[in-house]
Amino acid sequence: MSRTFEVAPGDAVHPGDPVIVDRYTTGARINHWITAASLVLLALSGLALFHPRLFFLTSLFGGGSTTRMIHPWIGVVLFFSFLGLFFRFWKLNLWKREDGTWMARLRDVLTAHDEKLPEVGKYNAGQKLVFWLMSVLIIVLIASGLVIWQEYFAQYTTVEQKRIAVLVHAIAAIVIICVWIVHVYAAIWVRGTISAMTRGKVTGGWAWRHHRRWLKELVTGKT
C-alpha cells in the first residue's frame, strides 16, 4: 500500500519553530468559503420560510419575495461550489480500516484522548462522515429543491410530487444544518484547526496530534 496516498497536491512541511504544514491551497480555501457562505445564507433564508417564528429572517434578504426568489439561486451556487470541493477532496475521504477503529473509540475522541486513537491520514473518520453526508444531502437538496422551484420548474411535476419534495427538502435541510453544526463545532473545539481554512497552514504539533500519518507521509516524501 502506497504511504503517500494520504497527501494532497499542495501539502508541504516547513521545518522551523514551530513546524508549519501547508494544508489547503488558496484555491481550496476560496472554494471552501464560497460554499460556507452559501450554506449559511441558505440556512438563514430556508429557515425563514420553514418556521413562522423565523420569518423575520427574510428581512436580511430584502423581504419575503426576494428571499423566495434568491434562495434557490444560492442553492445553485452551493451545488457547483461544493462540486469543486468534492472533486478536490473525495479521494482522501475514502473510508479506510482505521476509520472504523476511530469511530468505535468515539468516547476517546470526545474526551480528547487523541493518544488512544489510531494514527489517521489527512482526514479522520468524523471529517469523512461530514464530507459524505454533505455530499449526499446536497444532492438530495438540489434535486428536491428543483422540484419545488416554483418560478421555473412548477410545470414539470405533479402536486403530489411537490409535496414529497418539500418534505424531503425540509428534512434534508435540518440534517445538513446539524451536520454543519458538528463541522463548525469540531473546528472550534480542536484548537489550531481554523487556521487551516483561513491561512491554509497548521502547526506541526497540530498535525502530529490529529493527523499523524498525514504528517509522517509528508515528511518521508512523495512517490
Place this chain on the structure above:
Amino acid sequence: MFPPIANPKAEAITPKFGEQDLIRRSASSITPAAKRQTEVAKLIDVSKCIGCKACQVACLEWNNLIEEVGINVGVYENPHDLTPNTWTLMRYTEWENPESGNLEWLIRKDGCMHCEDPGCLKACPAPGAIVQYSNGIVDFVKDNCIGCGYCVKGCPFNIPRISKVDHKAYKCTLCSDRVAVGQGPACQKACPTQAIVFGTKDEMKQWADKRIKDLKSRGYQNAGLYDPPGVGGTHVMYVLQHADKPQLYAGLPDNPAISPIVELWKGLTKYAGLTAIGAFAAIGFLHHIVSGANRVSDEDERNAKRLAGGSTK
C-alpha cells in the same frame, strides 16, 4: 326559486367583516374573533347548470381579470385549466350512465371550496398572506404573498395558481368584497338558472335538501350534497346527481383532506427539526464547557519538530 339577493343601495356601506373577524391567519398566532359571524356558503347545483359560462365571465369582469386568448383543442373547457386569471372554470364531463344507458353531461364549476380547515393556509409560510374570516371565507392577501407556491401543495383541490407576472398566488375570493357589503358573489349573480345560489351555510344546506329530494323523485337515487368532512366542510358546496361518485365530476376528490405529507411537513418536521438543531448546538456548547478545548501541547510541537527535522525539506 331561491329568493334573489336585492341590489345594493346607492350610498356607501361599511363592510360587514374585516381584519377583526379573522379566525385563522397564515404563519401567525392570532386570537380568533370571539364571536363567529354567521357562516356563509355558495351552493352549486350541478344538476341545474347549463354550462353557459356566465359565471366565468362575471368572475373575470368583477375581479377585473383578463384571460389570454387560448387555443381550441376540441374541448369545452376554456381556458384548459384554472389560471392566475381564471379563478373559476366550468369542467365538462360526458358520462354514459351504465344503469340508464343515458349520456349525461356533468358540468362542474371548479374553483376554491373555501374549506373550513384550509390546507393552503396551513402550508403558507408568509404571515397574513392567507386569512380565514369567521364567516368561512378563505382569502389571499396579495401584499403579504411571497409567491413560494406552498399553498399549491397544501390545497387538496389543486386550486391556487401562481402568476408568472407578479409571482403572487391567486384563487376565488368568494367575492369577499361583495359579500362584505351584503351582496352575493358575482358568479351567483350572473347565473341564469340559479344553479349557483348564495346565503348562510344553513340556508344553503336546507335549499340543497329540497333539491336533493327533487332529484331523487326524478330517479337520481344517489343525489346528495358535497360538503366534505375531511376538510371540516366547505363554504362552497355542490349538489351532485351522483354524490356517491364525486370522481365522475372531472376528478372531484371523493374524500378530500389535507395531505398527510403536508401535515407531517408542517407538524412534526417543523417542531422536531428545530428541536434537533437546537439540541446539536446545545450539546456542542455543553461539551465545550465540560471537556474544554482540545489543545495542541508543547510535546506535540516538539514531536513534530523531531520528525520534520529529519526531513530534507
